Amino acid sequence: GNVTVTNIIVTDPLVTVTGGPIDLVPGAIDATTFVAEYVLTQEDVDAGMVENQALATGQNPNGDDVEDTSDDDSTVEGDDDITITDLPEDPGMIAIVKTGTFNDEDGDGFAQAGETITYNFTVTNTGNVTVANIIVTDPLVTVTGGPIDLVPGAIDATTFVADYVLTQEDVDAGMVENQALATGQNPSGDDVEDTSDDDSIEEGDDDVTITDLPEDPGTIAIVKTGTFNDEDGDGFAQVGETITYNFTVTNT
Incomplete structure (x- = not known):
């Protein structure tokens, strides 16, 4: 404008703005007085951006209010685009550990066809975005439980479980081995998956789960x-x- 504007302050519904009030003569620019910091939430990280607007208010020499809603890059009147701050996104990461426990139903200390193995699956969100609709599949068994959502760092060790009935071939082999697959979706809708390891959530550790069976020496x-x-x-x-x-x- 062409008059001095006084008592200028900046407010923002998202943050507390420090600095001011200030006075500005016509043509003057202040880029240092007002500042604010915002702490990201998980919702922001999942969205991949933060968007909002600020409001600058002051008074002209007549005491009337003067105000403007912020734009993201222009001082032209009427340009009031919301400020969008893009956040670098992790595509999402999960890790699954599969363990097997032999159930000696007849209590004789040895494995027989018809006895069972109980499989437990522990799924961890190792990334920085929420992974939704997580399920576990296994070519050897039907896995019950799920789907579930996991925020970053969350661990679920109780939802997914399966039982396997031993065959004579398993008993003769003295073990059962296989792997499971955990799949889910990141906030963008892209698939996130991991093949099970037997004891580690480290990326790239995808060892087959081997459940040893107590063997009768044969009589x-x-x-x-x-x-x-x-x-x-x-x-x-x-x-x-x-x-x-x-x-x-x-x-x-």
């Missing part, structure tokens, strides 16, 4: 029976007649 039993063959039919044994032996072997 067999043999029964031997003998039958006399009375070849000449006289009802008595003679030299030269025979006995037939039969052997029955059982895997016990």
